[in-house]
Amino acid sequence: MSENKMLTVDRIPVAIEDERNLLEVIRKANIELPTFCYHSEMSIYGACRLCLVEIEGRGLQPACSVKPEEGMVVNTSTKELRKIRKMILELILASHESACPTCVKGGDCQLQKLARRMGVTHVRFNHGRKRVKIDDSSPSLVRDPNKCILCGDCVRMCNEIQGVGAIDFAYRGSNAMVTPYFGKELAKVECVNCGQCARVCPTGALHPKTNIDQVWDAIHDPEKKVVVQLAPAVRVALGESFHMEAGTLTTAQIVSALRTMGFDAVYDTSFAADLTVIEEAEEFLGRLKKGENIPLFTSCCPGWVSFAEQYYPEFLSNLSSCRSPQQMMGSVIKNFLSTSENIKKEDIVVVSIMPCTAKKSEALRPEFCRDGVRDVDYVLTTQELALMIKEMGLNFSQLPKDSFDLPFGFKTGGGVIFGNSGGVTEAVLRYVSEKIAGKKNSSYVFSNVRGNGELREVKVELGDKTISLAIVSGLGNAKKLIERIKSGEVHYDLIEVMACPGGCINGGGQPVTRDANFKAKRTVSLYDSEKTLQLHKPQDNPYVTELYKTLLQHPGSETAHELLHTSYRARKNG
Numbered sequence: 372m373s374e375n376k377m378l379t380v381d382r383i384p385v386a387i388e389d390e391r392n393l394l395e396v397i398r399k400a401n402i403e404l405p406t407f408c409y410h411s412e413m414s415i416y417g418a419c420r421l422c423l424v425e426i427e428g429r430g431l432q433p434a435c436s437v438k439p440e441e442g443m444v445v446n447t448s449t450k451e452l453r454k455i456r457k458m459i460l461e462l463i464l465a466s467h468e469s470a471c472p473t474c475v476k477g478g479d480c481q482l483q484k485l486a487r488r489m490g491v492t493h494v495r496f497n498h499g500r501k502r503v504k505i506d507d508s509s510p511s512l513v514r515d516p517n518k519c520i521l522c523g524d525c526v527r528m529c530n531e532i533q534g535v536g537a538i539d540f541a542y543r544g545s546n547a548m549v550t551p552y553f554g555k556e557l558a559k560v561e562c563v564n565c566g567q568c569a570r571v572c573p574t575g576a577l578h579p580k581t582n583i584d585q586v587w588d589a590i591h592d593p594e595k596k597v598v599v600q601l602a603p604a605v606r607v608a609l610g611e612s613f614h615m616e617a618g619t620l621t622t623a624q625i626v627s628a629l630r631t632m633g634f635d636a637v638y639d640t641s642f643a644a645d646l647t648v649i650e651e652a653e654e655f656l657g658r659l660k661k662g663e664n665i666p667l668f669t670s671c672c673p674g675w676v677s678f679a680e681q682y683y684p685e686f687l688s689n690l691s692s693c694r695s696p697q698q699m700m701g702s703v704i705k706n707f708l709s710t711s712e713n714i715k716k717e718d719i720v721v722v723s724i725m726p727c728t729a730k731k732s733e734a735l736r737p738e739f740c741r742d743g744v745r746d747v748d749y750v751l752t753t754q755e756l757a758l759m760i761k762e763m764g765l766n767f768s769q770l771p772k773d774s775f776d777l778p779f780g781f782k783t784g785g786g787v788i789f790g791n792s793g794g795v796t797e798a799v800l801r802y803v804s805e806k807i808a809g810k811k812n813s814s815y816v817f818s819n820v821r822g823n824g825e826l827r828e829v830k831v832e833l834g835d836k837t838i839s840l841a842i843v844s845g846l847g848n849a850k851k852l853i854e855r856i857k858s859g860e861v862h863y864d865l866i867e868v869m870a871c872p873g874g875c876i877n878g879g880g881q882p883v884t885r886d887a888n889f890k891a892k893r894t895v896s897l898y899d900s901e902k903t904l905q906l907h908k909p910q911d912n913p914y915v916t917e918l919y920k921t922l923l924q925h926p927g928s929e930t931a932h933e934l935l936h937t938s939y940r941a942r943k944n945g
Contacts (some may be wrong), residue, residue: 375941376441377441377442378396378439378440378441378443378444378445379443379445379728380396380397380445380447381400381402381445381446381447381448383400383873385397385399385400386399387439387440387441390439391415391438392415392434392436392437392438392439393424393426393432393434393435393437393443393445394406394409394434394435394439396439397434397447397787400460400575402447404421404422404424404434404447405421405422405456405485405488405489406419406421406422406435407419407421407481407482407522407524407573408435408522408523408524409422409435409522410524410527410571411507411887412532412872413524413527413528413531413532413571414527414531415435415436415822415826416522416523416527417433417435417436418521418522418523419459419520419522420433420455420459421456421459421485422434422435422461423452423455423456424437424445424446424452425445425446425449425451425452426443426444426445426798427443427444427445428444428766429445431451431452431455435516435775436689437581438618442612444580444721453489455774456489456863456943457489457490457491458856460482460485460486460489460491461491461494461495461496463482463495463520464486464494465496465497465544466493466500466520467482467517467574468502468515468518468521470633471483474518474575474738475513475575475581475596476518476572476574476575476577476578476799478574479883480573480574481543481573481574482520482573482574482591482803484908485745493508500517500545501550502517503516503517505517506551506556506557507580508556508557508558508559508863509557509558509562509564509732510558510564510580510731510732510735511564511566511579511580511581511582511728511731511732511879512557512564512566512568512569512577512579512580512727512728513574513577513579514557514577515564515575515576515578516548516549516552516576517575517576518574518575518576519548519549519574519576519723520573520574520576521540521547521548523540523549524568524571524572524573525538525549525568525571525572525576525577525944526538526539526540526549528567528568528570528571529568530568531847532567532845532846532872533563533565533567533845533846533847533870534846534847534849535560535561535562535563535565535678535846536552537551537552537557537560537561537562538550538551538552538557538560538562538568539552541554541727545690549576561682561943563674563675563678563681563729563846563870564672564673564674564677564728564729564731564732565712565727565728565729565846565870565871565879566579566727566728566729566837566871566878566879566880566890567821567871567872567879568695568732569889570877570879570880570881570883571880576697579728579731579752579754579755579879579880580728580731581603581755581758582731582749582750582751583751583755583759585749586722586749587753587759589720589722589748589749590632590633590634591633594718595718595719595720596635596636596708596712596714596719596720597634597635597716597720597722598634598635598636598637598704598708598719598720598844599629599634599636599637599638599639599721599722599723599724600638600639600640600643600697600700600701600704600722600723600724601622601625601626601629601637601638601639601640601724601775602640602697602723602725602726602727602790602875603640603641603644603728603786603787603788603789603792603875603897604623604723604725604753604790604874604875604878604881604893604897605625605725605726605753605756605803605875605881606620606621606900607619607620607621607790607876607881607892607896607897608626608753608842608876608881608893609621609625609753609756609757609882609902610756610767610768611882611884611886611889612754612761612882613617613757613760613767613768615768615888616886617884617889617892617893618889618892618894618895618896619892619896620890620896620899620900621767622702622900623737623770623772623773623774624768624770624772625724625769625777626770626772626773626774627642627771627773628756628760628763628765628767628770628772628865629724630773631763631765631770631811632759632763634722636776637773637775637776637780638700638704638776638779638780639774639775639779639780639781639782640696640697640700640723640785640786641696641701641783641786641787642698642778642779642780642781642782642786642843642912642914642915643696643700643703643779643786644671644696644782644785644786644789645782645783645785645786645790645909645912645915646696646699646703646796646909646915646935647671647693647694647699647795647920647935648697648785648786648795648798648799648801648802648909648910649802649909649910649915649926650693650926650931650936651667651669651670651691651693651795651799652771652799652802652803652806653927654667654692654693654927655667655691655799655803655865656690656803656806656807657927659864659885660765660838664688664689664861664908665689665864666689666841666856666863666864666865666866667690667691667693667863667864667865668686668689668690668692668693668866668868669690669691669795669796669866669867669868670691670692670693670694670695670797671695671696671869672695672723672727672729672841672869672870672875673695673727673729673730673733673870673886674727674729674734674846674870674871675846675868675869675870676690676733676851676939677729677732677942678849678870679939680844680851680939680940680942681941681942681943683853684940684941686853687939687940687941688896690939692932692936692937692938693760693935693936693937694935694936694937695729695730695733696786696789697723697725697732697733697734697747697750698733698739698746698747698937699750699934699935700721700723700747700779701721701723701734701739701745701746701747701937702739702746702934702935703779703918703922703934704719704721704779705719705721705744705746706922706934707719707918709923716742717743717744717745720748720749721746721747721748721749722747722748722749722750722751723747723750724752724753724756725750725751725752725753725858725877725878725880726728726749726752726753726790726875726876726877726878726879726880726881727752727879727880728752728791728878728879728880729870729879730880731749731750731752733872734747734748734749734750734805735748737923738885738937738938739937744764746783750882751829752878752879752881753878753880753881753882754880754881754882755880757882762867764783769792777914778914778917778918779881779914780911780916781913782912783904783906783907783911783912784815784901784904784906784907784908785797785798785801785802785909786798786909787897787900787901787904788897788898788901789875790874790875790876790893790897791821791873791874791875791876791894791897792825792842792844792867792869792873792874793820793821793822793827793842793867793874794869794874794897795861796817796840796842796865796867797817797820797821798822798879798909799865800816800817800820800833800838800906801817801832801907801909802908802909802910803838803912804833804864805831805908807833807834807836808833808834815907815908817831819831820840820842823873823890823891823894825843825844825845825872825873825926826841826842826843826848826852827841827842827843828840828863829841829842830928838864838865839863839864839865840863840864840866840867841861841863841865841866841867841888842866842867843866843869844848844867844868844869844870844871844872844874845869845870845871845872846870847945848872848902849868849870852866868918872890873890873894874894875899876890876893876894877889877890877893887920923935
């Protein structure tokens with residue numbers, strides 16, 4: 372639509388541009404209509420009816436479902452509309468478990484916030500639903516049907532964006548609920564633990580499973596050496612839990628907070644990301660030379676790995692055998708510290724701070740446990756870290772700056788940008804380009820692999836070789852890409868897959884924000900943070916080089932395969 376087309380919202384003239392519905396136009400007038408079921412990245416559902424507006428000549432209409440037209444006169448806050456919205460909220464609250472003080476979403480619940488905003492102070496209707504058993508079978512997520520308001524956000528996310536379809540609506544009337552298919556537990560269906568359902572859930576009906584108490588117990592155990600690793604994406608999101616702008620870099624404050632909590636050492640997962648790049652790049656070059664198992668799919672995202680094991684077992688030989696940075700770090704830490712400090716591996720506790728709920732299930736995979744000792748003992752999401760900081764009463768924004776411990780706190784920019792979609796690919800290219808050329812290169816930025824699109828196709832000239840790349844985020848997009856590969860429509864040499872749209876910066880364990888531009892802000896912040904570092908290529912990390920000399924021998928060695936690589940198998944739940 373052209374810019375000169377106008378409509379009126381509460382006596383305010385507003386231009387119609389390329390908005391797909393009236394709700395988005397109204398937001399341009401700085402009017403935030405309440406809604407539970409509207410997310411710009413998903414289909415229009417129109418179930419909650421909270422965004423009802425009065426359109427002159429048409430009566431009451433849901434703004435999310437109406438196409439904006441020139442000359443419309445819209446009222447958003449008439450006496451009737453206010454009455455209707457309050458009534459809707461009362462009806463929702465009447466079927467919602469009222470345990471707000473102890474709810475995991477307390478203080479951040481959209482239902483709670485809207486009730487306060489709309490002035491709903493009491494509910495006139497009786498509770499109309501029977502209590503249902505909480506499903507905590509999943510290693511990553513908890514499903515509490517008693518707090519579900521039937522907005523359908525989780526269902527559409529799982530089906531439309533992720534292409535998994537592990538949950539859906541069941542039954543009718545007052546018995547209606549969202550549940551895994553056939554009423555099974557979440558752990559027994561094809562859930563990949565990505566946590567995107569929990570990210571869009573406006574209440575506490577779906578939320579990350581917590582390991583906070585276990586971590587505190589470990590910290591307070593004098594017999595244990597408790598170390599923590601921090602993923603790159605956490606540092607550009609945690610600040611939002613403390614009223615900072617989306618994308619604010621808080622690395623130094625996080626390290627300070629973790630040290631105050633009592634962790635014996637604070638490490639950076641970016642170190643292991645550097646290690647992952649070297650192992651994966653060498654694996655890629657070896658496959659290119661042999662012409663075997665191409666394309667190479669990245670394997671650092673556990674949600675994607677689970678998806679491939681469940682839906683595309685025929686491609687498992689194409690996955691990189693490299694463990695994720697989380698699992699590499701856990702393995703290296705326990706082997707290094709047990710030798711250098713003469714500590715039993717079972718007395719070393721490795722805690723991960725991750726943006727991702729799937730990392731919880733990854734840490735529990737049997738292949739990452741040897742002689743009863745797991746490589747990574749506990750995984751905390753960014754949300755859980757925020758809760759621990761608040762529990763201690765720390766004034767987060769005012770904490771003194773602190774730095775990571777060596778050797779596993781040193782990293783290059785190649786490891787830091789892992790948190791962004793395209794970051795793994797760019798880091799691999801920084802290694803491969805020098806390997807193919809046989810000499811150092813002063814440049815390190817491959818800007819053509821960066822971008823906001825959730826499917827990007829790029830060709831890169833490296834010497835006399837042309838490398839075909841695909842970068843995809845969101846499992847629904849990954850499914851579409853793989854089907855094109857299967858049909859012979861496209862061919863690639865290297866494919867980076869991230870389960871969450873936008874990459875780890877948008878992980879299911881990250882703080883939930885109402886900032887529409889949060890993904891872009893977090894992404895930019897990670898790239899900006901890299902600019903402050905001295906080194907940008909993983910192969911230049913001196914501590915990684917030393918680790919190969921003292922423990923790993925060389926990339927792809929027998930020891931490296933034992934500690935840094937894994938294998939996959941077809942898995943089918945349901």
